[in-house]
Amino acid sequence: MPATPAWPPRSAPRLFVPGPLSVGAEVILDGGQAHYLGKVMRVAPGDAVIVCDDLTGEWACAVASAGKRDVVLTVREQLRVREAVPDFVLCAALLKKPNFDLVLEKATELGVATIRPLVTRRCVADKLNPERALTIVTEAAEQCARTALPRVEVPVKLDALLRDWPQDRTLFFADEQGGAPAHTAFAAHGGTGALLVGPEGGFDEEERALVRSHPQTVAITLGPRILRAETACIAATALWMATAGDWSFQDS
Numbered sequence: 001m002p003a004t005p006a007w008p009p010r011s012a013p014r015l016f017v018p019g020p021l022s023v024g025a026e027v028i029l030d031g032g033q034a035h036y037l038g039k040v041m042r043v044a045p046g047d048a049v050i051v052c053d054d055l056t057g058e059w060a061c062a063v064a065s066a067g068k069r070d071v072v073l074t075v076r077e078q079l080r081v082r083e084a085v086p087d088f089v090l091c092a093a094l095l096k097k098p099n100f101d102l103v104l105e106k107a108t109e110l111g112v113a114t115i116r117p118l119v120t121r122r123c124v125a126d127k128l129n130p131e132r133a134l135t136i137v138t139e140a141a142e143q144c145a146r147t148a149l150p151r152v153e154v155p156v157k158l159d160a161l162l163r164d165w166p167q168d169r170t171l172f173f174a175d176e177q178g179g180a181p182a183h184t185a186f187a188a189h190g191g192t193g194a195l196l197v198g199p200e201g202g203f204d205e206e207e208r209a210l211v212r213s214h215p216q217t218v219a220i221t222l223g224p225r226i227l228r229a230e231t232a233c234i235a236a237t238a239l240w241m242a243t244a245g246d247w248s249f250q251d252s
């Protein structure tokens, strides 16, 4: 007897939609989301779509109708509750747009809770388009099947970041001039963390001294080579996830 195919299929499209969702709720999608489902994925009534609301979690829906302008879904069942996101804050200096876009996307895939863009003296870019950033992290979250979106905060200046830094959170300062081995530092500081990475031109000496003088700062090295800022963000975040994050996750 052939096994009944699993529903929803793992290949079902995934979208973040406004919540809160519940069984029987109707989700009406228009604009880009309707176009994606209707024209790109060519869904038909009865097809499965997986939606998350970044509040309650992940739900399986069935397409009720797929018109020219909108697609209507009916929520059938909850698949997962909203995940517990590893408590990691990526404080990354703003970079040239394509490179910071990469940081937004990869940090989302890697599982960070918050992305806190920084403005430092050598930043080439000094602003971030919030709508564009939200689109990038939402698409990345849909692709990697997160049930929770990372928070993307408004860019802050380095001195404000340090002034307001909480006493209960270590700030791992990625310093190409040297520091503790990252793996050892991450393992020693438990399940909450934050990483500080500078811009293309790095921190100037005054900024470096300010960061190192902060009581919560732990300087870490990412090896003997000078990494691009986006590489440092991605590599250090991956290492933290493997050491103190949720990469030891055992499939239930």
Ligand code: SAH
Binding pocket: 173, 174, 175, 176, 177, 178, 196, 197, 198, 199, 200, 201, 202, 203, 220, 221, 222, 223, 224, 225, 226, 227, 228, 229, 232
């Ligand atoms: N000042 C560097 C350029 C900065 S690299 C130069 O001499 O050209 C951009 C950022 O990546 C740095 O500010 C630092 O936060 C991080 N970074 C790069 N390589 C690193 C390393 N080997 N160890 C720790 N952090 C590093």
